[in-house]
Amino acid sequence: MPHIEVNGTTLYYEVSGSGLPIVFLHDHSTSHRMFEPQADYFSKRAKVILFDLRGNGQSGKMDVEISRIVDTQCEDLKGLLDGLSITKAVIVACSSGAVLAHKFAYQYPERVMNMVLVDSYFHSNYTAAAGKVKEFLEICAWAAHYLPAEMFIRSLRITYNKWYEAYRILRGELLHERTTELIKQRLALRHTDSCGFALRLKIPVLCVSGNRNEWVLEQVKKAAARYSFARLAILEDAMYPSHLCQPEHFNRLLLEFLQDQHAFERSASGK
Template sequence: MPVHRVNGTSLYYEISGRGTPLLFIHGHGLTHEMFQPQIDYFKASYQVIAVDLRGNGQSGKLQAPSAKVIDIQCEDLSLLLGFLGVRGAVLIGADYGGILAQRFAYLYPNQVRALILADSLSKNTATSPSEKVWRSLWLVSQLANYLPGELFLRSLKVMYNRWDLAYRIIRKSMLHKRTSEMLVQSLATNQVDYTALLPLIRIPACCIAGDQAETDVRNMQDTAHRLPYGEFATIPDAFHLCNLCQPELFNKLVQDFLEDRTAER
Protein backbone atom coordinates (compact mmCIF):
# COMPACT_ATOMS: atom_id res chain seq x y z
CA MET A 1 0.00 0.00 0.00
CA PRO A 2 1.15 3.59 -0.61
CA VAL A 3 3.68 5.49 1.47
CA HIS A 4 4.00 9.21 0.74
CA ARG A 5 7.08 11.24 1.63
CA VAL A 6 5.85 14.42 3.23
CA ASN A 7 7.20 17.07 5.57
CA GLY A 8 10.43 15.20 6.28
CA THR A 9 8.80 11.86 7.07
CA SER A 10 6.77 9.09 5.46
CA LEU A 11 3.02 8.59 5.80
CA TYR A 12 1.41 5.23 5.28
CA TYR A 13 -2.11 5.48 3.89
CA GLU A 14 -4.78 3.42 2.19
CA ILE A 15 -7.28 4.79 -0.29
CA SER A 16 -10.26 3.10 -1.90
CA GLY A 17 -13.66 3.85 -3.38
CA ARG A 18 -15.05 6.88 -5.19
CA GLY A 19 -17.24 9.77 -4.14
CA THR A 20 -17.13 12.28 -1.29
CA PRO A 21 -13.73 11.89 0.43
CA LEU A 22 -13.72 10.61 4.01
CA LEU A 23 -10.43 10.97 5.91
CA PHE A 24 -10.20 8.67 8.93
CA ILE A 25 -7.83 9.78 11.72
CA HIS A 26 -7.03 7.14 14.33
CA GLY A 27 -6.79 7.32 18.09
CA HIS A 28 -3.89 7.42 20.52
CA GLY A 29 -1.45 4.54 20.07
CA LEU A 30 -3.62 2.95 17.40
CA THR A 31 -3.45 2.80 13.59
CA HIS A 32 -5.72 3.10 10.57
CA GLU A 33 -6.81 -0.49 11.29
CA MET A 34 -9.11 0.75 14.06
CA PHE A 35 -11.42 1.93 11.28
CA GLN A 36 -11.52 -1.33 9.31
CA PRO A 37 -15.28 -1.83 9.88
CA GLN A 38 -15.87 1.69 8.57
CA ILE A 39 -13.48 1.32 5.63
CA ASP A 40 -15.23 -1.86 4.52
CA TYR A 41 -18.65 -0.23 4.84
CA PHE A 42 -18.09 3.20 3.32
CA LYS A 43 -15.76 2.37 0.42
CA ALA A 44 -18.75 1.25 -1.65
CA SER A 45 -20.15 4.81 -1.80
CA TYR A 46 -17.34 7.15 -0.74
CA GLN A 47 -13.66 7.73 -1.33
CA VAL A 48 -12.11 6.39 1.87
CA ILE A 49 -8.67 7.54 3.01
CA ALA A 50 -7.16 6.00 6.13
CA VAL A 51 -3.73 7.06 7.34
CA ASP A 52 -1.23 6.24 10.06
CA LEU A 53 -0.16 9.52 11.66
CA ARG A 54 3.59 10.08 11.91
CA GLY A 55 4.86 8.26 14.98
CA ASN A 56 2.25 5.51 14.60
CA GLY A 57 1.78 2.26 12.73
CA GLN A 58 3.71 2.05 9.48
CA SER A 59 4.45 5.78 9.19
CA GLY A 60 7.77 7.49 9.89
CA LYS A 61 9.23 8.72 13.14
CA LEU A 62 7.77 11.51 15.23
CA GLN A 63 10.62 13.78 16.28
CA ALA A 64 9.16 17.03 17.53
CA PRO A 65 8.54 18.83 20.83
CA SER A 66 5.14 18.02 22.27
CA ALA A 67 3.93 21.61 21.84
CA LYS A 68 4.29 21.30 18.06
CA VAL A 69 3.16 17.71 17.52
CA ILE A 70 -0.51 18.33 16.71
CA ASP A 71 0.17 21.15 14.26
CA ILE A 72 2.87 19.12 12.51
CA GLN A 73 0.57 16.12 12.15
CA CYS A 74 -2.15 18.41 10.81
CA GLU A 75 0.29 19.80 8.25
CA ASP A 76 1.15 16.23 7.23
CA LEU A 77 -2.51 15.52 6.54
CA SER A 78 -2.99 18.77 4.65
CA LEU A 79 -0.06 17.97 2.37
CA LEU A 80 -1.29 14.40 1.88
CA LEU A 81 -4.74 15.61 0.83
CA GLY A 82 -3.08 18.04 -1.58
CA PHE A 83 -0.97 15.25 -3.04
CA LEU A 84 -4.09 13.12 -3.52
CA GLY A 85 -5.98 15.99 -5.14
CA VAL A 86 -8.62 16.05 -2.41
CA ARG A 87 -10.16 19.50 -2.11
CA GLY A 88 -12.74 19.01 0.63
CA ALA A 89 -12.90 15.97 2.90
CA VAL A 90 -15.11 14.88 5.74
CA LEU A 91 -12.77 14.31 8.68
CA ILE A 92 -13.66 11.37 10.92
CA GLY A 93 -11.49 11.32 14.01
CA ALA A 94 -11.67 9.11 17.08
CA ASP A 95 -10.02 9.81 20.43
CA TYR A 96 -6.73 11.63 19.63
CA GLY A 97 -7.81 11.70 16.00
CA GLY A 98 -10.79 13.83 16.99
CA ILE A 99 -8.49 16.37 18.63
CA LEU A 100 -6.45 16.49 15.44
CA ALA A 101 -9.58 16.87 13.31
CA GLN A 102 -10.71 19.93 15.27
CA ARG A 103 -7.33 21.59 14.97
CA PHE A 104 -7.14 20.72 11.27
CA ALA A 105 -10.55 22.26 10.59
CA TYR A 106 -9.36 25.49 12.20
CA LEU A 107 -5.99 25.59 10.42
CA TYR A 108 -7.16 24.39 6.99
CA PRO A 109 -10.85 25.29 6.68
CA ASN A 110 -10.83 25.10 2.88
CA GLN A 111 -9.90 21.41 3.01
CA VAL A 112 -12.76 20.31 5.27
CA ARG A 113 -16.47 20.02 4.52
CA ALA A 114 -17.62 18.38 7.77
CA LEU A 115 -16.39 16.88 11.04
CA ILE A 116 -17.31 13.63 12.73
CA LEU A 117 -15.71 13.31 16.17
CA ALA A 118 -15.95 10.17 18.28
CA ASP A 119 -14.92 9.65 21.91
CA SER A 120 -12.72 12.74 21.86
CA LEU A 121 -12.44 16.09 23.64
CA SER A 122 -11.86 19.76 22.93
CA LYS A 123 -10.60 20.82 26.35
CA ASN A 124 -8.05 18.91 28.40
CA THR A 125 -7.22 21.58 30.97
CA ALA A 126 -8.70 21.65 34.44
CA THR A 127 -9.87 24.74 36.32
CA SER A 128 -12.72 23.77 38.63
CA PRO A 129 -12.34 21.15 41.41
CA SER A 130 -14.57 18.68 39.54
CA GLU A 131 -12.57 19.14 36.34
CA LYS A 132 -9.36 18.49 38.27
CA VAL A 133 -10.78 15.21 39.58
CA TRP A 134 -11.72 14.08 36.07
CA ARG A 135 -8.33 15.26 34.79
CA SER A 136 -6.57 13.10 37.37
CA LEU A 137 -8.65 10.09 36.36
CA TRP A 138 -7.79 10.68 32.70
CA LEU A 139 -4.07 10.81 33.48
CA VAL A 140 -4.28 7.55 35.41
CA SER A 141 -6.05 5.92 32.46
CA GLN A 142 -3.30 7.13 30.11
CA LEU A 143 -0.62 5.57 32.29
CA ALA A 144 -2.18 2.17 31.62
CA ASN A 145 -0.87 2.41 28.05
CA TYR A 146 2.67 2.14 29.38
CA LEU A 147 2.19 -0.89 31.61
CA PRO A 148 4.12 -4.03 30.71
CA GLY A 149 2.28 -5.83 27.93
CA GLU A 150 0.89 -8.68 30.01
CA LEU A 151 -0.50 -6.39 32.72
CA PHE A 152 -2.03 -3.97 30.24
CA LEU A 153 -3.66 -6.69 28.14
CA ARG A 154 -5.13 -8.29 31.24
CA SER A 155 -6.79 -5.05 32.29
CA LEU A 156 -7.84 -4.35 28.69
CA LYS A 157 -9.54 -7.74 28.46
CA VAL A 158 -11.58 -6.98 31.57
CA MET A 159 -12.49 -3.50 30.36
CA TYR A 160 -13.65 -4.70 26.95
CA ASN A 161 -15.06 -8.07 27.92
CA ARG A 162 -18.36 -7.20 26.16
CA TRP A 163 -16.74 -5.82 23.01
CA ASP A 164 -14.41 -8.40 21.53
CA LEU A 165 -13.68 -6.61 18.25
CA ALA A 166 -12.55 -3.50 20.10
CA TYR A 167 -10.40 -5.62 22.40
CA ARG A 168 -8.71 -7.45 19.53
CA ILE A 169 -7.85 -4.31 17.55
CA ILE A 170 -6.57 -2.39 20.59
CA ARG A 171 -4.59 -5.46 21.67
CA LYS A 172 -2.91 -5.74 18.26
CA SER A 173 -1.89 -2.09 18.33
CA MET A 174 -0.59 -2.28 21.89
CA LEU A 175 1.57 -5.30 21.08
CA HIS A 176 3.33 -3.16 18.46
CA LYS A 177 3.16 0.18 20.26
CA ARG A 178 5.82 2.83 19.81
CA THR A 179 6.03 3.85 23.45
CA SER A 180 8.24 6.95 23.28
CA GLU A 181 6.19 8.43 20.43
CA MET A 182 2.96 7.58 22.24
CA LEU A 183 4.24 9.53 25.23
CA VAL A 184 5.03 12.62 23.15
CA GLN A 185 1.50 12.54 21.70
CA SER A 186 0.02 12.14 25.19
CA LEU A 187 1.96 15.20 26.32
CA ALA A 188 0.69 17.07 23.26
CA THR A 189 -2.89 16.63 24.45
CA ASN A 190 -2.22 17.71 28.02
CA GLN A 191 -2.96 21.40 27.46
CA VAL A 192 -5.45 21.14 24.61
CA ASP A 193 -8.12 23.81 24.94
CA TYR A 194 -10.02 24.54 21.74
CA THR A 195 -12.96 26.32 23.35
CA ALA A 196 -11.97 29.58 21.65
CA LEU A 197 -11.50 27.88 18.28
CA LEU A 198 -14.72 25.88 18.07
CA PRO A 199 -17.05 28.85 17.39
CA LEU A 200 -14.92 29.59 14.32
CA ILE A 201 -15.44 26.12 12.82
CA ARG A 202 -18.63 26.80 10.90
CA ILE A 203 -19.25 23.46 9.20
CA PRO A 204 -21.55 20.52 9.99
CA ALA A 205 -20.19 18.51 12.90
CA CYS A 206 -21.35 15.36 14.63
CA CYS A 207 -19.95 14.49 18.08
CA ILE A 208 -20.44 10.86 19.08
CA ALA A 209 -19.81 8.91 22.28
CA GLY A 210 -20.49 5.44 23.56
CA ASP A 211 -23.13 5.65 26.27
CA GLN A 212 -21.06 3.49 28.65
CA ALA A 213 -18.15 5.98 28.65
CA GLU A 214 -19.30 8.82 30.90
CA THR A 215 -16.27 11.02 30.35
CA ASP A 216 -16.60 10.74 26.58
CA VAL A 217 -20.30 11.60 26.77
CA ARG A 218 -19.57 14.72 28.78
CA ASN A 219 -16.69 15.80 26.53
CA MET A 220 -18.61 15.26 23.30
CA GLN A 221 -21.68 17.06 24.62
CA ASP A 222 -19.52 20.04 25.52
CA THR A 223 -17.77 20.03 22.15
CA ALA A 224 -21.05 19.81 20.22
CA HIS A 225 -22.46 22.69 22.27
CA ARG A 226 -19.51 24.93 21.35
CA LEU A 227 -19.55 24.16 17.61
CA PRO A 228 -21.96 26.44 15.68
CA TYR A 229 -23.37 23.50 13.73
CA GLY A 230 -22.57 20.77 16.23
CA GLU A 231 -24.79 17.78 16.94
CA PHE A 232 -24.42 15.20 19.69
CA ALA A 233 -25.34 11.53 19.59
CA THR A 234 -24.66 8.43 21.64
CA ILE A 235 -24.12 4.84 20.58
CA PRO A 236 -25.99 2.44 22.90
CA ASP A 237 -24.10 -0.31 24.70
CA ALA A 238 -20.72 1.07 23.63
CA PHE A 239 -17.60 2.11 25.49
CA HIS A 240 -14.59 4.21 24.43
CA LEU A 241 -13.94 3.63 20.71
CA CYS A 242 -17.62 3.19 20.02
CA ASN A 243 -16.96 2.60 16.32
CA LEU A 244 -15.47 -0.77 17.31
CA CYS A 245 -17.89 -1.59 20.12
CA GLN A 246 -20.95 -1.21 17.90
CA PRO A 247 -19.71 -0.82 14.31
CA GLU A 248 -23.09 -1.31 12.63
CA LEU A 249 -24.78 1.35 14.75
CA PHE A 250 -21.85 3.71 14.33
CA ASN A 251 -21.83 3.26 10.55
CA LYS A 252 -25.56 3.90 10.34
CA LEU A 253 -25.28 7.08 12.40
CA VAL A 254 -22.41 8.38 10.27
CA GLN A 255 -24.20 7.43 7.05
CA ASP A 256 -27.33 9.34 8.10
CA PHE A 257 -25.27 12.38 9.05
CA LEU A 258 -23.41 12.36 5.75
CA GLU A 259 -26.62 12.10 3.76
CA ASP A 260 -28.47 14.76 5.76
CA ARG A 261 -25.71 17.32 6.37
CA THR A 262 -23.13 17.08 3.61
CA ALA A 263 -25.03 16.23 0.43
CA GLU A 264 -25.50 19.87 -0.50
CA ARG A 265 -21.97 21.05 0.31
Protein backbone atom coordinates in the same frame (compact mmCIF):
# COMPACT_ATOMS: atom_id res chain seq x y z
CA MET B 1 2.19 -1.33 1.68
CA PRO B 2 1.63 2.23 0.42
CA HIS B 3 3.72 5.04 1.89
CA ILE B 4 4.04 8.65 0.85
CA GLU B 5 6.85 11.13 1.52
CA VAL B 6 5.39 14.37 2.87
CA ASN B 7 6.65 17.20 5.05
CA GLY B 8 9.96 15.49 5.79
CA THR B 9 8.50 12.17 6.91
CA THR B 10 6.91 8.98 5.60
CA LEU B 11 3.19 8.35 6.14
CA TYR B 12 1.55 4.97 5.84
CA TYR B 13 -1.85 5.26 4.15
CA GLU B 14 -4.61 3.22 2.53
CA VAL B 15 -7.14 4.42 -0.04
CA SER B 16 -10.17 2.40 -1.09
CA GLY B 17 -13.35 3.13 -3.01
CA SER B 18 -14.25 6.21 -5.04
CA GLY B 19 -16.39 9.31 -4.79
CA LEU B 20 -16.80 11.44 -1.67
CA PRO B 21 -13.43 11.56 0.18
CA ILE B 22 -13.72 10.59 3.86
CA VAL B 23 -10.57 10.87 5.99
CA PHE B 24 -10.55 8.86 9.22
CA LEU B 25 -8.25 10.17 11.99
CA HIS B 26 -7.29 7.83 14.81
CA ASP B 27 -6.32 9.12 18.27
CA HIS B 28 -2.78 9.83 19.41
CA SER B 29 -1.98 6.34 20.68
CA THR B 30 -3.31 3.97 18.02
CA SER B 31 -3.26 3.65 14.22
CA HIS B 32 -5.41 3.53 11.10
CA ARG B 33 -6.70 0.11 12.20
CA MET B 34 -9.09 1.88 14.59
CA PHE B 35 -11.40 2.44 11.60
CA GLU B 36 -11.19 -0.93 9.85
CA PRO B 37 -14.97 -1.63 10.07
CA GLN B 38 -15.72 1.84 8.70
CA ALA B 39 -13.26 1.45 5.83
CA ASP B 40 -14.88 -1.82 4.78
CA TYR B 41 -18.37 -0.31 4.86
CA PHE B 42 -17.74 3.10 3.29
CA SER B 43 -15.31 1.97 0.58
CA LYS B 44 -18.41 0.66 -1.23
CA ARG B 45 -19.96 4.14 -1.11
CA ALA B 46 -17.13 6.68 -1.00
CA LYS B 47 -13.35 7.17 -1.20
CA VAL B 48 -11.94 6.14 2.18
CA ILE B 49 -8.57 7.45 3.33
CA LEU B 50 -6.93 5.82 6.34
CA PHE B 51 -3.44 6.74 7.48
CA ASP B 52 -1.12 6.61 10.47
CA LEU B 53 -0.26 9.93 12.06
CA ARG B 54 3.43 10.73 12.34
CA GLY B 55 4.75 8.88 15.42
CA ASN B 56 2.08 6.17 15.18
CA GLY B 57 1.55 2.85 13.46
CA GLN B 58 3.75 2.42 10.39
CA SER B 59 4.46 6.11 9.78
CA GLY B 60 7.70 7.98 10.44
CA LYS B 61 9.17 8.94 13.79
CA MET B 62 7.98 11.82 15.96
CA ASP B 63 11.11 13.85 15.23
CA VAL B 64 9.76 17.33 16.04
CA GLU B 65 9.61 19.44 19.18
CA ILE B 66 6.63 18.74 21.45
CA SER B 67 5.31 22.27 20.89
CA ARG B 68 5.21 21.60 17.15
CA ILE B 69 3.60 18.15 17.10
CA VAL B 70 -0.04 19.09 16.40
CA ASP B 71 0.93 21.76 13.86
CA THR B 72 3.25 19.31 12.13
CA GLN B 73 0.58 16.60 11.98
CA CYS B 74 -1.80 19.14 10.41
CA GLU B 75 0.85 19.91 7.80
CA ASP B 76 1.30 16.16 7.26
CA LEU B 77 -2.44 15.74 6.63
CA LYS B 78 -2.46 18.61 4.14
CA GLY B 79 0.54 17.07 2.38
CA LEU B 80 -1.21 13.71 2.19
CA LEU B 81 -4.37 15.22 0.72
CA ASP B 82 -2.31 17.23 -1.76
CA GLY B 83 -0.41 14.08 -2.75
CA LEU B 84 -3.69 12.24 -3.31
CA SER B 85 -5.17 15.21 -5.24
CA ILE B 86 -8.01 15.60 -2.74
CA THR B 87 -9.15 19.21 -2.42
CA LYS B 88 -11.98 18.77 0.10
CA ALA B 89 -12.98 15.93 2.41
CA VAL B 90 -15.17 14.84 5.27
CA ILE B 91 -13.10 14.28 8.41
CA VAL B 92 -14.05 11.61 10.96
CA ALA B 93 -11.91 11.77 14.10
CA CYS B 94 -11.78 9.59 17.19
CA SER B 95 -10.99 10.87 20.71
CA SER B 96 -7.84 13.04 20.69
CA GLY B 97 -7.79 12.87 16.90
CA ALA B 98 -10.45 15.58 17.17
CA VAL B 99 -7.77 18.01 18.40
CA LEU B 100 -5.96 17.59 15.10
CA ALA B 101 -9.24 17.78 13.19
CA HIS B 102 -10.20 21.06 14.91
CA LYS B 103 -6.90 22.74 14.13
CA PHE B 104 -6.77 21.44 10.58
CA ALA B 105 -10.28 22.75 9.88
CA TYR B 106 -9.33 26.11 11.40
CA GLN B 107 -6.12 26.41 9.39
CA TYR B 108 -7.52 25.01 6.12
CA PRO B 109 -11.30 25.60 6.19
CA GLU B 110 -11.56 25.21 2.43
CA ARG B 111 -10.37 21.59 2.74
CA VAL B 112 -13.07 20.35 5.14
CA MET B 113 -16.67 19.67 4.14
CA ASN B 114 -18.12 18.18 7.35
CA MET B 115 -16.72 16.80 10.58
CA VAL B 116 -17.67 13.80 12.70
CA LEU B 117 -16.16 13.50 16.20
CA VAL B 118 -16.33 10.23 18.10
CA ASP B 119 -15.91 10.12 21.91
CA SER B 120 -14.34 13.57 21.82
CA TYR B 121 -14.62 16.33 24.39
CA PHE B 122 -12.75 19.38 25.68
CA HIS B 123 -10.18 19.04 28.49
CA SER B 124 -10.09 22.61 29.75
CA ASN B 125 -12.75 22.57 32.49
CA TYR B 126 -10.48 21.88 35.49
CA THR B 127 -9.68 24.01 38.49
CA ALA B 128 -5.99 24.54 39.26
CA ALA B 129 -6.11 22.00 42.09
CA ALA B 130 -8.01 19.44 40.06
CA GLY B 131 -5.58 20.04 37.22
CA LYS B 132 -2.58 19.12 39.41
CA VAL B 133 -4.27 15.94 40.61
CA LYS B 134 -5.16 15.02 37.04
CA GLU B 135 -1.61 15.75 35.91
CA PHE B 136 -0.17 13.43 38.57
CA LEU B 137 -2.59 10.63 37.64
CA GLU B 138 -1.81 11.08 33.96
CA ILE B 139 1.94 10.81 34.59
CA CYS B 140 1.38 7.57 36.52
CA ALA B 141 -0.76 6.22 33.69
CA TRP B 142 1.84 7.17 31.08
CA ALA B 143 4.60 5.42 33.02
CA ALA B 144 2.52 2.22 33.01
CA HIS B 145 2.78 2.14 29.22
CA TYR B 146 6.42 1.05 29.59
CA LEU B 147 5.33 -2.18 31.26
CA PRO B 148 5.01 -5.27 29.02
CA ALA B 149 1.80 -5.00 26.98
CA GLU B 150 0.92 -8.61 27.77
CA MET B 151 0.22 -7.57 31.37
CA PHE B 152 -2.87 -5.67 30.23
CA ILE B 153 -4.36 -8.16 27.77
CA ARG B 154 -6.51 -9.98 30.34
CA SER B 155 -8.08 -6.79 31.73
CA LEU B 156 -8.68 -5.59 28.18
CA ARG B 157 -10.44 -8.84 27.36
CA ILE B 158 -12.63 -8.55 30.47
CA THR B 159 -13.52 -4.91 29.74
CA TYR B 160 -14.49 -5.60 26.14
CA ASN B 161 -15.93 -9.10 26.55
CA LYS B 162 -19.19 -7.95 24.92
CA TRP B 163 -17.51 -6.24 21.98
CA TYR B 164 -15.14 -8.60 20.21
CA GLU B 165 -14.33 -6.23 17.32
CA ALA B 166 -13.24 -3.51 19.73
CA TYR B 167 -11.18 -5.99 21.75
CA ARG B 168 -9.49 -7.45 18.66
CA ILE B 169 -8.37 -4.08 17.34
CA LEU B 170 -7.42 -2.57 20.71
CA ARG B 171 -5.38 -5.67 21.54
CA GLY B 172 -3.39 -5.26 18.34
CA GLU B 173 -2.87 -1.57 19.04
CA LEU B 174 -1.69 -2.31 22.58
CA LEU B 175 0.87 -4.86 21.38
CA HIS B 176 2.30 -2.45 18.78
CA GLU B 177 2.26 0.72 20.85
CA ARG B 178 5.07 3.26 20.34
CA THR B 179 5.27 4.37 23.96
CA THR B 180 7.76 7.24 23.93
CA GLU B 181 6.08 8.86 20.94
CA LEU B 182 2.68 8.32 22.56
CA ILE B 183 3.83 10.28 25.62
CA LYS B 184 5.26 13.07 23.49
CA GLN B 185 1.91 13.43 21.77
CA ARG B 186 0.01 13.41 25.06
CA LEU B 187 2.25 16.24 26.29
CA ALA B 188 1.58 18.17 23.09
CA LEU B 189 -2.18 17.76 23.49
CA ARG B 190 -2.06 19.21 27.00
CA HIS B 191 -0.87 22.50 25.55
CA THR B 192 -3.16 22.71 22.53
CA ASP B 193 -6.24 24.96 22.68
CA SER B 194 -8.66 22.48 21.15
CA CYS B 195 -11.68 24.31 22.52
CA GLY B 196 -10.60 27.62 21.02
CA PHE B 197 -10.25 26.17 17.53
CA ALA B 198 -13.46 24.13 17.82
CA LEU B 199 -15.61 27.12 18.71
CA ARG B 200 -14.53 28.85 15.49
CA LEU B 201 -15.85 26.03 13.31
CA LYS B 202 -18.62 27.06 10.94
CA ILE B 203 -19.29 23.66 9.44
CA PRO B 204 -21.81 20.97 10.44
CA VAL B 205 -20.44 18.64 13.12
CA LEU B 206 -21.77 15.28 14.26
CA CYS B 207 -20.75 14.33 17.82
CA VAL B 208 -21.05 10.64 18.70
CA SER B 209 -20.60 8.84 22.01
CA GLY B 210 -21.67 5.62 23.70
CA ASN B 211 -23.96 5.43 26.72
CA ARG B 212 -21.87 2.98 28.79
CA ASN B 213 -19.55 5.62 30.26
CA GLU B 214 -21.70 8.33 31.83
CA TRP B 215 -18.83 10.74 32.56
CA VAL B 216 -17.55 10.69 28.97
CA LEU B 217 -21.07 11.01 27.63
CA GLU B 218 -21.71 14.10 29.74
CA GLN B 219 -18.47 15.68 28.52
CA VAL B 220 -19.39 14.94 24.91
CA LYS B 221 -22.81 16.53 25.46
CA LYS B 222 -21.20 19.67 26.87
CA ALA B 223 -18.79 19.84 23.95
CA ALA B 224 -21.55 19.35 21.37
CA ALA B 225 -23.55 22.20 22.90
CA ARG B 226 -20.69 24.63 22.24
CA TYR B 227 -20.35 24.13 18.48
CA SER B 228 -22.18 26.50 16.17
CA PHE B 229 -23.72 23.71 14.08
CA ALA B 230 -23.68 20.37 15.88
CA ARG B 231 -25.78 17.26 16.20
CA LEU B 232 -25.40 14.74 19.03
CA ALA B 233 -25.89 11.00 18.52
CA ILE B 234 -25.71 8.44 21.34
CA LEU B 235 -24.90 4.80 20.63
CA GLU B 236 -26.67 2.35 22.92
CA ASP B 237 -24.61 -0.34 24.64
CA ALA B 238 -21.27 1.20 23.67
CA MET B 239 -18.20 2.66 25.37
CA TYR B 240 -14.93 4.01 24.00
CA PRO B 241 -14.30 3.45 21.18
CA SER B 242 -18.03 3.54 20.49
CA HIS B 243 -17.63 3.19 16.72
CA LEU B 244 -15.95 -0.19 17.33
CA CYS B 245 -18.36 -1.35 20.01
CA GLN B 246 -21.33 -0.75 17.69
CA PRO B 247 -19.82 -0.48 14.19
CA GLU B 248 -23.01 -1.23 12.26
CA HIS B 249 -25.02 1.37 14.16
CA PHE B 250 -22.22 3.94 13.86
CA ASN B 251 -21.86 3.34 10.13
CA ARG B 252 -25.57 3.92 9.60
CA LEU B 253 -25.44 7.12 11.68
CA LEU B 254 -22.50 8.44 9.68
CA LEU B 255 -24.12 7.54 6.36
CA GLU B 256 -27.41 9.24 7.34
CA PHE B 257 -25.53 12.36 8.49
CA LEU B 258 -23.65 12.60 5.20
CA GLN B 259 -26.86 12.08 3.24
CA ASP B 260 -28.64 14.77 5.28
CA GLN B 261 -25.79 17.15 4.53
CA HIS B 262 -25.93 16.26 0.81
CA ALA B 263 -22.22 15.50 1.05
CA PHE B 264 -22.25 12.96 -1.78
CA GLU B 265 -23.98 15.35 -4.16
CA ARG B 266 -21.77 18.28 -3.19
CA SER B 267 -18.65 16.23 -3.70
CA ALA B 268 -19.83 15.05 -7.12
CA SER B 269 -20.51 18.65 -8.16
CA GLY B 270 -17.20 19.91 -6.80
CA LYS B 271 -18.75 22.16 -4.14
